[in-house]
Amino acid sequence: MVGRDPTEIEKEIKSRYVLTSKDYENGLRQGKLLGLKCKDCGAITCPPMIVCQRCGSINVMPTELSGKCEIMTYTVIRVPPEGFEAPYIVCLAKTVEGPWIVGRLDYDPQKMSEEMLGKTVKIKGVFAFSDKYTGGEHVCPVFGLA
Ligand SMILES: [Zn+2]
Incomplete structure (x- = not known):
């Protein structure tokens, strides 16, 4: 096999999602607007993505807007x-x-x-x-x- 095992890559990507689209929608159902706060630049990303919308850092944590x-x-x-x-x-x-x-x-x-x-x-x-x-x-x- 050339390169990395696709299931390993998928597992790694999933482990980086600290807030999924499903979490975002469940938050909305409960009256909460959830997003991500970047620990590197402080920017807020919403709806959630895998990285900070401003600087691309993966060092993000869930936050409520x-x-x-x-x-x-x-x-x-x-x-x-x-x-x-x-x-x-x-x-x-x-x-x-x-x-x-x-x-x-x-x-x-x-x-x-x-x-x-x-x-x-x-x-x-x-x-x-x-x-x-x-x-x-x-x-x-x-x-x-x-
Ligand atoms: Zn950032």
């Missing part, structure tokens, strides 16, 4: 993917800790406008969904005006 965010951009979905109901608003929000996260905005899609950009929102719950591609139920944050 405030859930307070600012709306940076949005789109109103009027033609939904299979299994979803429209209209609804998807927005990209910047957490006060720094990272940008995606979620739904609990607001009237007919009234949504650019005046909402910069508004302060807070995570007020989750939207649960399952589709034929990802298998199993997933959740995303739902933001409400603060």
Whole structure:
């Protein structure tokens, strides 16, 4: 065999995940926004990845974010993917800790406008969904005006 055993590589990668996507979603279900704090540069990474979003260090630890965010951009979905109901608003929000996260905005899609950009929102719950591609139920944050 050339190189390392693939199962060993997989095991090593799994051992480096201090916070998985599943942990992130379970946190959201419990009303917590979880991310990673870098022990080298102090940056916050959210949603979790294997490395620090800023410096690439693997020296990261789980941390809880405030859930307070600012709306940076949005789109109103009027033609939904299979299994979803429209209209609804998807927005990209910047957490006060720094990272940008995606979620739904609990607001009237007919009234949504650019005046909402910069508004302060807070995570007020989750939207649960399952589709034929990802298998199993997933959740995303739902933001409400603060
Ligand atoms: Zn870092």
